[in-house]
Amino acid sequence: MNAPDIMSSDYESNPWPLLNEIRENHPITFHDGLNSWLLSRFEDVEKVLRSPTFTTENYGWQLEPVHGPTILQLEGTRHRLTRGILTPTLRGPSMRDTFEQVITQNSQRLIDGWQRDGHVDLVKQFTQKLPLSVILDVLGLDPDMKPTFRVWYNAIHDYFTNIAGDEAVHQAGLRVKEELQAYMLPLIAERKENPGTDLISKIVHAEIEGERLSDIEIKSFISFLLVAGSETTDLQMANMWLRLLEHPDQLAAVREDRSLIPMAFAETLRHTPAVLMIMRQASEDTEFHNTTVRAGELVTLLLAAANHDPRKYHNPEEFNIFRDGVDPAIELEKYASHSTFARGRHFCIGSKLAAMEVEISANQLLDSIDDIAFADGITPKQEGNFVRAPRSFPVTFTPS
Numbered sequence: 001m002n003a004p005d006i007m008s009s010d011y012e013s014n015p016w017p018l019l020n021e022i023r024e025n026h027p028i029t030f031h032d033g034l035n036s037w038l039l040s041r042f043e044d045v046e047k048v049l050r051s052p053t054f055t056t057e058n059y060g061w062q063l064e065p066v067h068g069p070t071i072l073q074l075e076g077t078r079h080r081l082t083r084g085i086l087t088p089t090l091r092g093p094s095m096r097d098t099f100e101q102v103i104t105q106n107s108q109r110l111i112d113g114w115q116r117d118g119h120v121d122l123v124k125q126f127t128q129k130l131p132l133s134v135i136l137d138v139l140g141l142d143p144d145m146k147p148t149f150r151v152w153y154n155a156i157h158d159y160f161t162n163i164a165g166d167e168a169v170h171q172a173g174l175r176v177k178e179e180l181q182a183y184m185l186p187l188i189a190e191r192k193e194n195p196g197t198d199l200i201s202k203i204v205h206a207e208i209e210g211e212r213l214s215d216i217e218i219k220s221f222i223s224f225l226l227v228a229g230s231e232t233t234d235l236q237m238a239n240m241w242l243r244l245l246e247h248p249d250q251l252a253a254v255r256e257d258r259s260l261i262p263m264a265f266a267e268t269l270r271h272t273p274a275v276l277m278i279m280r281q282a283s284e285d286t287e288f289h290n291t292t293v294r295a296g297e298l299v300t301l302l303l304a305a306a307n308h309d310p311r312k313y314h315n316p317e318e319f320n321i322f323r324d325g326v327d328p329a330i331e332l333e334k335y336a337s338h339s340t341f342a343r344g345r346h347f348c349i350g351s352k353l354a355a356m357e358v359e360i361s362a363n364q365l366l367d368s369i370d371d372i373a374f375a376d377g378i379t380p381k382q383e384g385n386f387v388r389a390p391r392s393f394p395v396t397f398t399p400s
């Protein structure tokens, strides 16, 4: 029996049965469309992500054409030092002070906009808006540019997930690269002259082995951060609300005891990841389940399948924010039990910022609204093969 197709419409409508079938019965299988081996067991995904012989060269064709060269493609000392530019802002001890106000203000402003209406699209009017506002603030970019940035990052997302090779989507992605460059280069020159406290100023003035980054490297870095910092967080937030509204008992527990919000987020990361898969490229022959992945070949790591591996998790299909032995702080670190932030050297450096956005905004939402339910009792549909979440999420509540 052939392995189910992760690019099929069956997968798009509900990937879980197919992912489970692949992980249990086809632990390594070749996907022609992706021209890549699929790996799905926790142990194999972990092995690849931790191994120096699986590189991120694949991002050379997946991301570089739209962003320019990004941190994801770097390895070794240059990668470590480049990450070091971001670490103080995104993971340092003053992180809470830096972000608390901007997250609180943006989140409250959004809630104030619809709190009296009794209904809202939680994705279009909340989760999709907050992370972009936060990352623009972190970077010190003009908040009035939000609609333009949204157009840009949607085009970049479509480019990244354009497996079908649609030429219009391809061209739109390449155009965005030019537009972003035209916008960023004068801004970079300005920050060189007049640095502020924002992350762009820090990147512009950072030195790696005694040298500043080139303007193109800086522009690519910012372009990647804009997308990495906003889209994934907005999808992951939407997935958390989806699961909580589906489980009213767990939602009630979170409402009652807000210290459970990080547990709810950690369980959503494992149970309903926003990022379903990432790729790596083998630099040496490596064997998995009696099959050799040859040097130069691609592997696609099915993070979502690994997150539901029964060899690793008890009752993996169950959404349970009270799972034994889970420490939500550890779930934001390199040794997290789930694979949604990847692991190893490219582990998501923004995991703590994402968690802080979730924690603050969830608290505010629960403070502002006493009851919240799917509009007309209809559960929103998740969409996407590579990244997945509801794109529309109508809910109702008592206006206040």
Ligand code: HEM
Residues within 6 Å of the ligand: 071, 072, 073, 083, 090, 135, 225, 228, 229, 230, 232, 233, 234, 236, 274, 275, 278, 279, 340, 341, 342, 343, 345, 346, 347, 348, 349, 350, 351, 353, 354
């Ligand atoms: C819940 C939200 C998020 C998810 C699910 C997520 C997921 C990921 C994943 C899977 C990777 C690794 C990709 C790979 O190894 O191929 C990654 C890397 C990265 N993420 Fe996130 N991310 C999130 C939020 C953020 C935020 C808020 C930022 C902030 C700017 C961010 C910035 C980055 C950066 C810079 C990298 C590259 C790290 C490196 O190459 O060393 N992410 N993220």
